[in-house]
Amino acid sequence: MRRFYQGSDLARIHSIAELAELARRRLPAFAWEYLAGGAEDELTLTRNRQAFAALGLQARTLVPCHPPSTRCALLGQSLPLPMAIGPTGYNGLLYRDADIHLAQAATARGLPYCLSTVSNAALEEIVSQVPGVDLWFQLYAMRDLGIQNDLLERAGRAGCSTLLLTSDAMVLGNRExxxxxxxxxxxxxxxxxxxxxxxxxxxxxxxxxxxxxxxxxxxxxxxxxxxSALGSMKFIGEQMDSLLDWDSLARLRDRWPGKLLLKGVLHADDAEQAIALGLDGIVISNHGGRQLDGAVSSLEALAALAPKVRGRLALLLDGGIRRGSDILKARALGADAVLLGRATLYGVAVAGSDGAGRALDLLAEELRRSLNLMGCPALDRLGPDCLHLKPLAEAFARPPTANPEALS
Structure with a gap:
């Protein structure tokens, strides 16, 4: 009978799904629901995974299987892998000092780590406890500009190289x-x-x-x-700037001297507007299916907008990434890199930095293996010709199935 491993030997965990099941068993129901659930009927949460599952790979054969190159250029840096740990909030509900553990796992592998505005560890703690961290900061626009400006100053002092402004959570989704x-x-x-x-x-x-x-x-x-983590929710809801607009983003561009990305883009016209404002990149994201239920998957949005804007700004994608082959598909469609959310959170919930590191290593191993099996020697050789695109449209002619992570 098939069943996932339930012990503590991380070497015996062979997939992100296996880490997720361990995390589900170790967390109280309310914490697991916060981690794994989505908005309303969870259509978008499910659609994120369906999009990857529907997209076929076109492998080439008789290509020698040398170790493939997974290095990539992102925002002026050379990374060993096309991924970073993205911003997630309230991680301390999963594991003590989870933000620090995530930063440690990313830094040990030469990858960036993006800290959320609503993290449990402060910017200053991450820098002091994780030497050499490539720290990014995710900003929720605040009604109180005094608070927002102070956060920006602290991010600058902490050495943050990149700022992500989240634009799709000005009103919180209905996470029933x-x-x-x-x-x-x-x-x-x-x-x-x-x-x-x-x-x-x-x-x-x-x-x-x-x-x-x-x-x-x-x-x-x-x-x-x-x-406290629960007590602050009222404050966060009251402070979110629901009037955030392009003029606000333009002012932020003028104020922030480093790299600036807009997170929450799904439409090509918004990507064009970001280019016009001089942004360095966008994160194609539906907030992990936690905001607008029924929104297109991040992968569908990438397929639609990448041909129009690729090469003019950095394209990152999040939402639904559970396998190295998912990263391969995102790269083939035009993404420069992906941001990881739930995948590394499952790991940190199981075993802190070691668990998060295991999640990163699994995805890296799967990406390299998939490139070999595709007959592709390097990431920069990937393109739409490596994909069978027709199923992506056909998959959504059928109603989505239930979200297995929410039901498990």
Whole structure:
């Protein structure tokens, strides 16, 4: 009978799906739901995976299998792999000091790490505890410009090379399954409180001895009563600048001296506008299926806009990446690199920096193996001719299946 490994030997974990199952078993239900779930009917969450599954690979044969080159150029840097760990919030609910562990895993492999505005570790902590980190910072636009400007100054002092402005979360998505864990905002149901007690390892790892983690970047601006991970949610909701527009982005471009990316782009016209404002890149993203349910998959959006804008700014993609072959497909469609979210979060939830590192290593191994099996000696040899594009359109003529991660 087929079943995933359930022990602690990371060498026996052979896929991101296996890491996900271990994470599900180790986390309380409310924390797992926050990690794995999506908005409303989870159509976009599922569509992100369906798009990769529907896209066929056109392999060439009788090509010698030398170790393939996976180096890539991104934003003026040379990276060993076309990936970075993307910004995710409230990671301390998964593992103590999870942000630091993620940064350590990325840095050990020569990859960038992007810290979220709503991280549990502060910018200053990452820099002090992870020597040599290539630190990026993700910014949520704030109504209070004093707070926003102070965050930008802190990011500059911390040596952040790249800023990502998230544009698709000015209004929070309707994450119904997440909300069902609470009887009212920030108060877990009795069933969930009992479930937490059934996870003593998580209680020791996350809650002992200080309770819920705070939000390191926002801690200086929060009222004392709202500094925990759950307590801060009200503050975040009130501070999101729902009037963010292109003029706001232009002002940010003038203010930020480093690389600037816009995260949350799905339309080619928006990519053109980003080019006109002098941005260095975009992140093609539907926020992991957590915002607008029914939005196109990131991969579909990449296929539509890459032919129009590739080479004029950096193209990054996130959403649904679970295999090295997914990264290969994104590269073939025109992405320069991918940002990883849930894949490395599953790893950090299981075993901190070692678990996150295992996730990165699995994806790297699969990418190299897939390139060999494709008969492709290097990333820069990938293109649309390596793909069978027709199924991508046909796949969405059928209704999406249920999200297996949310149901597991």
């Amino acid at each position: 399954w997440d909300r069902r864990n609470y009887v009212r905002p920030r108060q877990l149901s009795l069933a969930n409180k009992l479930d937490v007690l059934c996870h003593p390892r998580w209680l020791r790892q996350v809650m002992w001895p200080r309770g819920l983690p705070r939000l390191g970047n926002l801690d200086p601006y929060l009222p004392e009563s709202e500094r």
